[in-house]
């Protein structure tokens with residue numbers, strides 16, 4: 266069994282091309298991808314993660330309203346009993362040219378574990394995820410049923 | 417004449433229908449009170465004697481006998497899942513699609529309080545689900561331990577995350593309960609899988625429930641296979657919509673059954689979005705869907721119907737003052753055999769039926785939700801869009817006896833003002849005047865051509881009142 270990822274594009278955002286590419290890249294890398302697609306709400310992400318027992322959530326936002334759409338997602342995860350799930354976000358998170366360090370800080374404060382700038386290659390996130398999932402086992406006791414044997 | 421005997425042990429009546437296989441027609445039928453409190457075979461014997469008397473001069477041989485039952489409370493079930501809108505909802509739809517009456521639906525981990533409630537509900541079968549395949553298995557394992565540890569006399573069907581099934585079997589064995597494990601009701605996110613769990617439920621119904629409900633002798637003497645009556649109606653709807661090898665079906669359709677205690681709605685259609693800009697969300701509902709409204713009925717549930725739809729709506733529909741509505745509804749709930757005698761009473765019954773149709777179809781249909789976003793309004797569809805439905809078939813006493821059943825059934829259609837419900841937009845109305853749908857459903861598996869032909873001949877376009885079966889063009 267491979268680690269399970271829930272991925273999708275949050276809010277009223279319908280940019281679907283990057284989502285398909287990420288789905289392909291992560292599936293190729295050996296993850297079980299549950300893709301909830303574009304126009305997904307925070308609740309859609311959380312419900313999907315609960316049923317599928319997901320290890321990580323990959324949130325995309327391309328259309329510039331990422332900050333508004335992502336606010337409160339972590340709190341809802343905690344509230345729903347999946348506080349240990351890894352939260353990644355990427356795409357074109359904000360409108361215009363803003364200081365990236367500042368943008369990153371704001372998303373970290375919202376509770377995301379990794380925040381990616383525009384144009385990030387999927388391999389970067391695949392490496393990070395592999396590392397973070399191992400860490401999750403060590404630090405949080407994680408799952409021990411052979412789930413991560415692929416890594 | 418080669419005859420097939422079709423028997424429906426209903427909650428109130430036992431119905432026997434005799435079908436002539438070669439000439440493809442209903443020879444005769446009869447009904448008597450169901451006698452489940454004493455001996456179910458007594459009522460059946462009387463009904464049989466009646467048809468035998470009608471056939472006294474005929475030479476015939478009974479070549480098959482098919483049975484369905486909703487006697488002694490029908491099939492009463494409790495379902496549990498993990499997320500309310502996902503596996504718990506999938507489990508609920510599976511139970512309804514198996515012909516069950518829902519006593520309760522639980523989500524997330526069951527508490528001791530939940531278990532006490534389930535015990536009090538005393539269902540015939542408990543369906544456990546939770547987690548997609550490879551997904552969460554904690555919840556269903558917790559629930560199986562909790563509930564089967566406390567309630568040992570009720571059979572279990574486990575249809576959740578397949579990775580949990582070894583653990584579940586061990587738990588059930590240890591607790592010594594009767595169980596079947598089967599394929600997941602939601603193997604992948606948002607994908608509902610009905611058949612395996614439905615088959616497991618049907619098997620337990622035959623192996624365990626039939627006996628417990630005093631129908632053991634029926635099984636021994638009449639037919640090894642007995643299905644819940646609503647399952648027969650669903651089979652009829654499926655066959656009628658889809659057709660047979662030789663005949664094209666009627667296409668997307670709805671069956672509405674207005675009873676004394678409940679109003680059932682069955683749809684046989686895809687339900688994909690048709691509204692411009694609508695985006696599907698959540699669970700993809702099945703082609704064949706059944707819902708049961710326990711608060712909407714003509715007699716036992718007249719009072720709860722009034723509570724649910726409100727005095728104002730009933731006043732608009734019937735033109736009667738509030739006092740009359742209050743009085744009449746409470747009287748009807750207390751007197752379940754009460755007939756409508758005067759013109760005023762009949763008309764009020766029809767208003768109740770119209771209200772039941774309206775609300776029951778709303779609850780069955782999908783819904784469009786508008787979400788306001790920085791980029792304008794988005795439309796999310798959950799459930800089935802019924803706008804492709806162009807045949808609505810009504811059954812139940814109030815429709816069958818009505819002079820104008822189309823006027824009652826019209827309330828299933830979309831009204832402009834309330835357009836978030838995805839109800840049918842325009843439709844032909846048919847009535848099952850000879851109460852033959854469950855009989856046709858019994859025939860559907862073994863004799864599909866015969867079943868289809870009978871439905872074509874005996875279902876009548878609403879509003880007309882001929883005695884002769886109305887011929888439909890067979891394509």
Ligand code: B12
Pocket residue numbers: 277278279280281282283284286287323324325326327328329330353354355356357358359360361381383384385386387390791
């Ligand atoms: C094609 C496109 C559209 C198409 C989308 C069609 C479709 N079905 O996808 C249409 C015409 C519909 C469209 C509409 C709009 N668009 Co547009 N669109 C684009 C465009 C030109 C290309 C997007 C694309 O497909 N890129 C290719 C894919 C492969 O890249 P990607 O999406 O960025 O995804 C990759 C990475 O970002 C990364 N990634 C993404 N998510 C994540 C998550 C994680 C965790 C990780 C690790 C990585 C990661 O990996 C992906 C794969 O490599 C971009 C400009 C651009 N060149 O990027 C604008 C752009 C995204 N659009 C933009 C805007 C403003 C809009 C509109 C609001 C315009 C309007 N006013 O109507 C609407 C929004 C509609 C909506 N509801 O979403 C802006 C966003 C501005 C911002 N964020 O600051 C952009 C950047 C154009 C611009 N420079 O102004 N758009």
